[in-house]
Amino acid sequence: MAQGTFHGLGTIAVVTPLSQKPCKPIPRAHVTTEEIAKVGGINIEFFKIPPATTPLTYLPIIHVSIEDPTSQLDILWKTSLLLHIPRPAWSGMMQMLHHGQYPGQSSVTFLPMIDLDPSDPSCIYSTMKFVSSRAKQQNVTPILTFDQPLYWKAMTIIQSQPVCSDLKRVVLRLGGCHI
Secondary structure, three states: OOOOOOOOEEEEEEEOOOOOOOOOOOOOOOOOHHHHHHHOOOOOOOOOOOOOOOOOOOOOOOOOOOOOOOOOHHHHHHHHHHHOOOOOOHHHHHHHHHOOOOOOOOEEEEEEEEOOOOOOHHHHHHHHHHHHHHHHHHOOOOEEEEOHHHHHHHHHHHHOOOOOOHHHHOEEEEOOOOO
């Protein structure tokens, strides 16, 4: 693998209920970028954000006061550190506490990486086109989560599309997905 900083956009598909039985773990292997490119990829489609872009405006925030029954779970988990007994990691505790709330299991599938600067509109556009086509094959609504700068660009791309475009079906979520 080349030295330096890797810029790219990684994608995963999460489907609930479980769409397929989990496969056996895949052992770690050393592969070249050329070998990865042969296995799969996403067609890069050029996109330039139109100059007459609608400015981003925010609606007034409505304060809603609802008691969250899960608001103290972090404290509960942190307190368990003091007990020195076997316990699941934070994500395992969340899974145990919410088991049954969302029946079934989810399948997580790693999708191809896009070897472009993630902030490049062509990278975002290509990702949305790829996810839209996959979602259309499965007859499901495509849902994508981006951090704030990418979310704005993705929203701008969707707004620039014609009414009949499959990208108009994409549901955008604002959130951090970085590991």
